[in-house]
Structures are given as C-alpha cells and as structure tokens.
Amino acid sequence: REAFREENHEIYNDLLGILELVGSHLKLVEHPPDEIVPLLRRTGELSTSLRFLIEEDDDSYVYWVERRGRGCFLQATPIDVSRLLTERLFDRVDTAVLTSATLAVAGGFDYVQKRLGLDHARTLIVAGHFDYRKQALFYVPPHLPDPRSPGFARSAATEVTRILEHSRGRAFVLFTSYQQMRLVYEAASLEIGYPTLLQGSGPRRALLEEFRSTPHCVLFATAAFWQGIDVPGEQLSCVIIDKLPFAVPHDPVVQARIESIRRAGGNPFYEYQIPQAAISLKQGFGRLIRSRSDRGVLVLLDNRITKQRYGQVFFDSLPDYSFTTRIADVESFFDV
Structure with missing residues (x-):
C-alpha cells in the first residue's frame, strides 16, 4: 500500500x-x-x-487493489469479523438466532463459532427430513489423476461424458475455476449427446431458465451457481464437482487469514481451509436434493477425499449419502 x-x-x-x-x-x-x-x-x-x-x-484489515478490465478497485475487508459482529450486532440484541443447512463441520459448530465470535452460543443440529441414503448416491471415481496435475482436465472430461450418458444429461457440472471449466467443456462438449450451456454465454438468470426449460440439459458453471439455485424434480438429477473447493490461496483475504492464524500459533489448513472447503462442498451438493421426491447422483472428481487423512472431515460434514467408487453403481441408480 x-x-x-x-x-x-x-x-x-x-x-x-x-x-x-x-x-x-x-x-x-x-x-x-x-x-x-x-x-x-x-x-x-x-x-x-x-x-x-x-x-x-489498521492491521485488522487487509487492503488490496483489484484490476478488472479498464477499471481499478480499491478494496478492504476485516481479517477477523468476530469483533465487528459482536460490537454491531450481538451486543445490541437480547437474542440472536442463526440458522443454516450447511454451517456444521464434522458434526459441530466449532469453526463457525470461532469465525463469528460466538463463544457462549447454544447449538443444535436438527435431523433433516430427506432420506439421503435412498435419494442420493455419492460417487468418487478412484482412477482420476490429482486435480492439480496437467492431465486432469482431459481425464475429467472423459469421466464427465461417461456419467452424463448414465444420467441422460440433466446435470450441473460445477468448477472451482473458470480455466478448468473451459478446459473440460472444450474437451467434453462435442462428445456429450445432450444440450449444453456454458456460464458466460449469457446472463445467469437466462441460463437457468434455459436449463429448466430444456430437457436433458447440462450446465457447465462455476461458483456463481453453487448457492441460491433451486431446480426441483428430474430436470436436475446429477451434480458433478471438479475438485475439493479449497479457497484460492493467492486471494488477499485468504492469505491474510492464513497468516493471522499462523502468527497465533494455529494450523490454518485444518482450522480454516478445510472447514471452509467442507461448507462449500455441502453448498454445491445442496443443489441436488431439494424435496422428498428428488433423486440424483453427486459426483466429486477429486479422489483426495478418499486418499488423504483430511478427507474424513468432508465425509463427516456431508449428509448420510450412499457412497460408491464404482461407475456401475451410478448406472444402476439411474436404471431404477
């Protein structure tokens, strides 16, 4: 600065x-x-x-300059929001009730309580009314390369094409970056025998309306479609996510929060990056089961969730989906 x-x-x-x-x-x-x-x-x-x-x-804020096109934007955001929330909200009300379908991590609220400064909050996890084991199948292909490797996009495109054959389209294919989305779309779109839409080819609302009204449609998109989207029924029967949605490490806010935890003697990977990614994964998968009659397959193309020790945190944070690493189980699920 x-x-x-x-x-x-x-x-x-x-x-x-x-x-x-x-x-x-x-x-x-x-x-x-x-x-x-x-x-x-x-x-x-x-x-x-x-x-x-x-x-x-004020060193409790992170400051940066962002250039987009011909514009220049000066940005600032607090590294730790807990003090501001306490001063401007929680200390000014007798009671605050916070509800969410996705904020629990590994069966508890430790992460969000620390982030929001809720040291003495009473917490409750209420069982959902969906039968996730019957309504949803969670599939992780065991054979794909690491998402960070150069050959991942090509392998992912092949796997996406196979999955969409079984789901007969009707899918969101969600990515953590625009670059990965474009690479997989370019490799897979000509092989997919169903209508395809690509984020950026039109306004968000128009793409959603076209997806809803086009039988067997497939939408390739990024974070803009991870939350606040509701497509009930068979029109959306499959959600595919390219990799565990860890926050971009070179983002100024992420960098500042990681450094703040490290200075305090903590482990930013387990205290911040993993819990945040677990919440994001739940939000992305939450696009699929929106009613008791919905059925579908959730796919994560990142098999680190089964190979790395931290993967258990993600499993413990997700609903109780049926789980498989066999494509044959995906085929059987859609054949019912």
Missing part, C-alpha cells in the same frame, strides 16, 4: 479535493431539492471511504 500511495498520491489528493469541494458547495444550497440530499451524503461517504482505503493503517 505504501508503494501505491507514493505512486498515486497526486491523483488521490486531486480526487479528495474534488469530493470536498463538491460537498462544500452542496452545503451552501439553502433549500436543497430532494435529489441534493443523497448526493451530499454520498460525497461524504466517498471521501471517508477513500481516506480509509488510502490512509488507514
């Missing part, structure tokens, strides 16, 4: 001066029309935010 300040101090000073000049002129208006009041408030907010982003040295 110091280098950014030095390089851009003239632009910063000019912009701050313009905001203050505009604000001072707006205050001189004796009987301002309705549209002036929010404009005055906005100039004040922009000035305060700009000062915070450029001048503030």
